[in-house]
Amino acid sequence: MKYKLLNFARQLALMLLVIWTVVSLVTLLIEVVPGDPATVILGETATQEQIENFRAKHALDRPAFFVSYTGEEGFTWNGMENRYAEYWTGLLQGDLGRSFQTDRPVADMIFERYPSTIKLAIAAMLVAIGIALPLGVLAGSRKNSLVDNAASFFALMGISLPTFVIGPFLVYIFAVKLDWFSPTGSLYPEDIILPAVTLGAALSAILTRMVRSSVIEELGEDYVRTARAKGVSERKVLYKHVLKNGLIPVVTILGLQLGVLLAGAIITEKIFNWQGLGLLLLEDGIGKRDYRLVQGCVLVISVTFILANSLTDFVYRKLDPRIRLN
């Protein structure tokens, strides 16, 4: 028990360390913008006074970090009056700064839109698992059969066809021709189906391949031969022995793919005009050069991903005793 608690504390410390690094990297990003963000946002025609006001309001007139370096003076200590410290102080109070464009708190803008992205990602993951698990097991246990070839073909299509090709085709067939769903937007509950299938298609393909190759690989292991030699039924071998071990890499992939889904949602949201975080990042953030908003969106998606990753690691350890014992 004591060991478990210690282990948990270590995991937590590591997670906080990673979050600290990500925040620092994201804060650094705004420093690499070529030119002065104030001039970029306000345009060339802005007066000196407007620029100075803008810079003061968004803390751009303070030094970026605790220490700055110039060729003439060398290293200078800036004290606590720096943007990095201020960003952290705000962050610990749930403040992600104010938008350069709308002057609204970035946190408000993000959390208005985040639920619809999470909803979309979860729906896509469910679509993917629902397709991949049965298909992958079926294909792997009947290697080179008709089912296997059909599953492989489906998986290859899903992996090869990009979201932005699948999406317009689905819209064309199910919205324009059959008129079952609206082509864009999220007015009705069923409007999530087309975006979820579009976003989940690639993941379902990757998962099908993973499950299939896992099942095939595990079926070649010695313990399967032992089980068969003992007279265990093929069904029990497959579901009790093979699937249990075969799912380990699948769980890892699922955890890793959550972030891919959240990032990939940007494309799906653009195709379906789905008002989520991706569209906010793309249109309001990058499109209007609202760097503070971009910073916030990247940070929120990354932190979500870190939490999912830690959870994956936890489950992975639970599932494979060989790794836990190390």
Add this chain to the structure above:
Amino acid sequence: MSRLAYIGFIIAGLFILAAIFAPLIATHDVTAQDLAMRYIPPSVEHWFGTDGLGRDVFSRVIYGARISLEVGITVVIVSSIFGTIIGAIAGFYGGFVDKFLSGYVFNVFLAFPGLLLAIALVAFLGAGQGKLIAALCVIGWVGYARVMRGQVLKVREYDYVLAARALGASNLRILFTHILPNAVQPLIVQASLGMAGAVLSEASLSFLGLGIPPPAPSWGTMIEEARQFFSSSPHVLLFPGIAIAMTVLAFNFIGDGLREYLDPKQRTR
């Protein structure tokens, strides 16, 4: 090797040849606009038809192969070499080294989903092929490192590795002659998926307007431009879409074929 793998090699080879000899194959200037010839369906003059600015889609698809493969190959080579080395070190040495690398460094890089980091970098730095390749490499290596580490962790517990150690083999010898050859297969699958992934990422960013800037004929940009008029002129979206799918498919076939070929346990069964 399986028939599909040969098909993969042939398709990939054709795209590579198309990329190399694009100036000889293309029938029209890729940037030449002809507004009188907008959205012409496929014909003898324009094999794949024309786009919204009257440009020849066939020539643009051929030149698009150049951009895609250049980005894909560079990203796979750089990130696989780097990732394999780091992953092997993490998995083999374990302990503090592994904790630092897989627990800290990997997590930091994995904390940014590839596409998101690329989007963030492009948003702050500005678009361009060089920056795009750099961003995809920075993120790409972690996948190889994770696969490699996982394989090393698995393989190093096997009896023959313990036997080699008992015989007094050095760490480096065990790593190179016993562990690496056994871990190489999933890396090849990862590399084939990585190539496909890089091609997709480039197209995705270009589709979002954040990759290779127009008028360069990136497949992603072509699809974005064609999307609005998809129901009336599907060919403008269809051909670059098929090109992306074929390229990705080809590298998947190659990866699968090599995997089965290299794994005797699967081949004999």
